[in-house]
Amino acid sequence: MSDPFSESQLHLNRRHFFGKSAKGVGVAALANLLGQDLLATGGVKIPDQFRTTAPKAKRMIYLFQSGAPSQQELFDNKPQLDKYFGQELSDHVEMNQRVTGMTAGQKSFPLAASKYQFAKHGQAGTEISELLPHIAGISDDICVIRSMYTEAINHDPAITFFQTGSQIPGRPSIGSWMSYGLGSSNKDLPDFVAMVSRGTGRPNCQPLYDRLWGSGFLPTQHAGVKFMSTGDPVLYLSNPKGFPARSRRRMLDDLAELNEKKLSEFADPEIATRIKQYELAYRMQTSVPELTDFSNEPESVLQMYGPNVRKRGTYAYNCLMARRLAERDVRFVQLFHMGWDQHFTLPKQLPGQCEDVDQPTAALIKDLKMRGLLEDTLVVWGGEFGRTAYCQGTLKRDNYGRDHHPRCFSIFAAGGGVKPGMTYGATDDYSYNITENPVHVHDLHATILHQMGIDHERLTYRFQGRQFRLTDVHGHIVKDILA
Numbered sequence: 021m022s023d024p025f026s027e028s029q030l031h032l033n034r035r036h037f038f039g040k041s042a043k044g045v046g047v048a049a050l051a052n053l054l055g056q057d058l059l060a061t062g063g064v065k066i067p068d069q070f071r072t073t074a075p076k077a078k079r080m081i082y083l084f085q086s087g088a089p090s091q092q093e094l095f096d097n098k099p100q101l102d103k104y105f106g107q108e109l110s111d112h113v114e115m116n117q118r119v120t121g122m123t124a125g126q127k128s129f130p131l132a133a134s135k136y137q138f139a140k141h142g143q144a145g146t147e148i149s150e151l152l153p154h155i156a157g158i159s160d161d162i163c164v165i166r167s168m169y170t171e172a173i174n175h176d177p178a179i180t181f182f183q184t185g186s187q188i189p190g191r192p193s194i195g196s197w198m199s200y201g202l203g204s205s206n207k208d209l210p211d212f213v214a215m216v217s218r219g220t221g222r223p224n225c226q227p228l229y230d231r232l233w234g235s236g237f238l239p240t241q242h243a244g245v246k247f248m249s250t251g252d253p254v255l256y257l258s259n260p261k262g263f264p265a266r267s268r269r270r271m272l273d274d275l276a277e278l279n280e281k282k283l284s285e286f287a288d289p290e291i292a293t294r295i296k297q298y299e300l301a302y303r304m305q306t307s308v309p310e311l312t313d314f315s316n317e318p319e320s321v322l323q324m325y326g327p328n329v330r331k332r333g334t335y336a337y338n339c340l341m342a343r344r345l346a347e348r349d350v351r352f353v354q355l356f357h358m359g360w361d362q363h364f365t366l367p368k369q370l371p372g373q374c375e376d377v378d379q380p381t382a383a384l385i386k387d388l389k390m391r392g393l394l395e396d397t398l399v400v401w402g403g404e405f406g407r408t409a410y411c412q413g414t415l416k417r418d419n420y421g422r423d424h425h426p427r428c429f430s431i432f433a434a435g436g437g438v439k440p441g442m443t444y445g446a447t448d449d450y451s452y453n454i455t456e457n458p459v460h461v462h463d464l465h466a467t468i469l470h471q472m473g474i475d476h477e478r479l480t481y482r483f484q485g486r487q488f489r490l491t492d493v494h495g496h497i498v499k500d501i502l503a
Contacts, residue, residue: 069478070201070474070475070478070479071473071474071475071478072469072470072473072474072475072478073470073473074473075396075471075472075473075474076396076398076436076437076471076472076473076502076503077396077397077398077435077436077437077471077472078205078349078351078396078397078472079205079346079349079350079351079352079353079396079397079398080198080351080352080353080397080398080399080400080436080468080472081342081346081353081354081355081384081397081398081399081400082194082195082352082353082354082355082399082400083339083355083357083377083381083384083399083400083401083402084179084182084183084354084355084356084357084402084403085357085360085377085401085402085403086175086179086226086228086356086357086358086359086360086403086404087175087219087221087222087225087226087358087359087360087361087362087403087404088175088178088360088361088403088404088405088406088407088424088429089360089373089402089403089406089407089429089430090134090360090362090366090370090406090407090422091166091406091407091428091429091430091447091451092134092407092409092422092451093134093136093149093151093366093370094148094149094151094152094374094430095147095148095149095164095166095430095432096166096429096430096447096451097134097138097147097149098133098134098409098449098450098451099133100449100450101131101132101133101134101409101449101450101451102133102134104131105130105131105132105133105417106130106131106415107130107131108128108129108130108131109129109130109131109409109410109450109452110129112131112449112450113448113450113452113453115129115452117425117427117452118173119173119408119423120173120174120423120424122363122412122423123408123410123412123423126412129408129410129411130410130411130415131409131410131411131450132409132410132411132415132420132422134149135367135417135418136149136150136151137149137150138150139156141156141157141159142159142160142441143160143441144159144160144441144442144443146159146160146162146164146441146442146443147443148164151370151371151374151378152374152378153378154378154379154381154382154383155378155381155382155432157382158382158385158386158434159441160440160441161385161386161389161394161434161435161440161441162385162432162433162434162440162441163432163433163434163438163439163440163441163442163443163444163501164430164431164432164442164443164444165430165431165432165433165444165445165459165498165501166428166430166443166444166445166446166447167428167444167445167446167447167454167456167457167458167459168402168406168428168429168430168431168445168459168460168461168464169426169427169428169429169454169458169459169460169461170182170404170405170426170429170460170461171187171426171461172187172404172405172426173405173424173426174424175226175361175404175424176226178404178405178424178426179226179228179232179404180231180232181404181461182404182461183232183233184232184236184490185461185462185465185489185490185491185492186492189229189231190231190236190237191236191237191488192234192235192236192237192238192242192481192490193212193231193232193233193234193235193236193244194352194465194468194490195211195212195214195233195244195351195352195354196212196233196234196235196236196238196242196243196244197238197242197469197479197489197490198211198212198351198352198469198472199211199212199235199241199242199351199352200235200238200239200242200479200481201469201472201474201479202351202472202473202474204351205349205350205351206348206349206350207300207303208300208303208304208306208307209304209307209308209311209345209348209350210244210245210300210304210350211242211350211351211352212233212242212243212244212245212350212351212352212353212354213244213245213246213247213345213350213352213353213354214232214233214244214245214246214247214353214354214355214356215246215247215249215338215341215342215353215354215355215356216228216246216249216355216356216357216358217249217333217334217335217337217338217355217356217357217358217376218333218357218358218359219335219357219358219359219360219372219373219376219377220359220369220372220373220375220376221359221360221361221362221369221370221372221373221376222358222359222360222361222362222369222373223358223359225358225359225361226358226361228356228358230246232356233246233354237481237483237484237488238481239289239290239292239293240290240293240297241292241293241296241297244352244354247338247341249332249333250332250333253308253311253312254301254304254308256301257301257304257305257308258305259305265305268305272299279291279294279295280295283295311341311344311345311348312341314329314330314340317340321340321387322340324379324383324386324387325339325340325379325380325383325384325387326379326380326383328380329380334376335355335357335376335377335380336376336379336380336383338355339355339380339381339383339384340380340383340384340387341353342355342384343384343387343388343391343393346388346393346397347391347393357376357377359373359376360373360403362407362421362422363412363413363421363422363423364412364413364421365419365421366419366420366421366422367418367419367420368419381401384399385399385434385435388435389435393435394434394435394436395435395436395437396435396436397435397436398433398434398435398436398437398438398468398471398472399433399434399435399436400431400432400433400464400468401431401432401433402429402430402431402432403429403431405424405425405426405429406424406425406426406427406428406429406430406451407422407423407424407425407429408422408423408424408425409422409425409450409451409452410422410423425451425452427452427453427454428447428451428452428453428454431464433501436471436472437471437502437503438471438501438502438503439501439502439503440503442501444457444459444498444500444501445457445458445459457498457500459498460494460495462491462492462494462495462496463494463495463496463497463498464498465490465491465495466491466495466496466497466498467497467498467501467502469490469491470497470502471502476489476490476491476495476497477489477491477495
């Protein structure tokens with residue numbers, strides 16, 4: 021049987037020989053390649069070249085509502101739509117925005133009023149729909165932004181844009197940028213965790229791809245780790261049957277020795293990533309079972325999250341998991357909840373979809389607040405774009421649908437130094453155009469990074485001859501919403 025160390029020497033080629041021989045140049049080149057990455061491994065300390073101010077948030081929970089929630093039904097009350105019900109949108113606004121192929125052929129674009137009532141809540145009097153009574157109950161803890169806008173009009177590029185700052189796949193996700201810029205604060209769990217749940221609205225619409233929590237061209241140690249809804253919480257976490265833990269430990273030690281040898285030969289940062297990930301996986305065999313064990317949670321807390329909290333794969337379960345990850349200082353947790361794409365029969369689909377998220381979302385924010393975690397945990401809730409004021413398909417008083425509308429929509433944020441009990445921005449009477457304080461996706465990303473103590477213009481990574489960043493060449497911090 022051949023010795024793998026000796027065998028590897030036989031594969032030494034001209035490129036490797038000169039690369040290893042030119043030690044001065046080689047070391048300098050390696051330092052340039054790895055320098056930025058190594059700076060991101062120092063725990064909670066933010067490298068000086070990325071820093072902006074003292075961070076207001078140590079961690080982030082991003083509650084992404086995939087499919088695009090309708091702002092007119094949830095956070096942006098438009099009574100004028102009821103007054104002009106059925107009239108053509110073009111009679112009231114200049115329709116100068118492109119529409120999707122799903123409604124481009126419609127001969128009529130009738131205004132559709134929401135059938136749901138709004139009321140003012142909290143000391144700030146924030147208007148929130150009857151579909152979200154639990155979120156309405158925490159209105160003084162959240163900041164509703166009604167003036168978000170984006171560039172993409174179809175789901176996949178729009179979701180990709182929100183996650184990576186680009187409509188084109190291949191860039192690092194926001195959680196990966198966070199891991200790269202801030203490093204790890206828990207050696208036994210990943211920096212970045214992603215979880216996916218299916219809503220009751222349209223559970224099978226708009227697939228989500230692993231690249232949405234991928235590291236792109238950053239070292240793969242910064243990729244999100246997906247927690248599964250069935251089987252092992254993390255793929256291949258358990259040892260095979262008949263394979264004891266001591267054998268796993270011995271195998272990893274031998275594998276690390278082989279990888280260290282290859283790392284010294286090739287100086288490939290992906291080999292270093294592989295070594296770290298094998299060790300993290302080993303530690304997760306202990307940390308993850310403890311993380312997912314809810315037996316120590318008080319019954320009052322479980323009831324606060326709602327009846328589905330014990331059912332793996334539900335939004336409620338994932339919200340409680342997000343809180344447990346936050347209290348273990350996992351840097352970035354992202355929940356994707358599918359089913360918000362209500363093109364038709366919106367009144368039939370939307371109530372159940374809202375019921376999925378209303379109580380668990382409110383419970384998460386209350387739970388973080390009770391534990392003193394909300395002040396340094398930034399929570400963001402929202403989708404990839406908004407919905408049209410006009411009806412897609414046949415309009416009835418009790419049945420209608422809405423197409424995609426990237427020009428204006430609503431999200432909300434809480435904790436992490438964001439002003440609570442506030443509504444920011446405004447749209448016109450038809451939720452077609454923004455009239456006050458527009459907030460672009462790049463602006464949101466710049467503000468998120470700022471609250472985490474990172475200068476969005478300085479958090480860069482060199483790839484294929486140019487410096488890349490999450491906000492590309494754009495983005496302004498939305499200072500008005502910061503405490």
